[in-house]
Amino acid sequence: MNKLDQIDTELLNLIQEGLPLTTRPYQTLGESLGIGEEDVLRRLNALKSAGMIRRLGAVFDSRAMGYYSTLCACRVPEERLEEVAGVISREPGVTHNYQRDHSLNLWFTLTVPDADQGLGIIRRLERETGLKIENMPAKKVFKIKVSFEMGGTDVL
Numbered sequence: 444m445n446k447l448d449q450i451d452t453e454l455l456n457l458i459q460e461g462l463p464l465t466t467r468p469y470q471t472l473g474e475s476l477g478i479g480e481e482d483v484l485r486r487l488n489a490l491k492s493a494g495m496i497r498r499l500g501a502v503f504d505s506r507a508m509g510y511y512s513t514l515c516a517c518r519v520p521e522e523r524l525e526e527v528a529g530v531i532s533r534e535p536g537v538t539h540n541y542q543r544d545h546s547l548n549l550w551f552t553l554t555v556p557d558a559d560q561g562l563g564i565i566r567r568l569e570r571e572t573g574l575k576i577e578n579m580p581a582k583k584v585f586k587i588k589v590s591f592e593m594g595g596t597d598v599l
Contacts, residue, residue, distance in 0.1 A: 447495075447593070450476055454486055455593040458499060505554045506584065511561045512554040513580040516547035517572070524549060527572050534564060547577060 447455070453476055463471040469487075470480035490496045505512040519527045524542060531540050531551050540551035555561045558580075565576050 450478060451486055451490065452593045454483065455490070455496070455591075458487075458496075459591065462499070510554050510556055511558040511580075512552065513561055513578055514550065514552055515565060515576050515578055516543075516545075516550045517574045517576045518547055519549045519572075519574060527574065530571055531568060534568065536561070536564060 454472065457472055457475065462468040465471045467480065469483040473480045473483040476483070487496070487499070491498075517527070527549060528540055528542075531537055531549070534553070536553050536555040538552045538554055540549060542548055543550055553561055553564060555564065562578070565578055569576050
């Protein structure tokens with residue numbers, strides 16, 4: 444996929460605002476774009492295959508739902524990054540992890556039903572990896588909604 448057509452552009456704009464809360468959200472999106480549900484799904488799969496989108500998923504306010512969520516980071520020797528990221532990624536409460544250009548070079552978010560469970564998971568991950576994990580729960584949460592206007596058709 445080298446170019447986005449107008450429908451791809453509009454589809455990307457729409458999905459950033461959220462999926463329709465209907466039994467057939469892709470059909471509803473298609474109706475607003477003048478295309479069928481199958482075409483919406485084909486286009487989304489093509490955009491995913493091209494690396495333009497990573498995933499479609501809900502974003503929940505874990506705190507409002509009574510969950511414990513924390514940002515964690517650790518110092519991982521370069522030669523162990525893939526191994527340690529794999530260990531962390533296997534943990535069901537880890538929503539994502541990523542490498543950063545920092546002395547704490549592997550960061551991840553952990554969301555679980557309560558703080559005791561979260562702290563237990565962090566201690567277990569420390570034992571499994573042999574690394575110290577910095578636990579940094581939010582003191583104040585700032586949520587900034589970001590949408591990227593997909594006005595052009597050139598793919599970067």
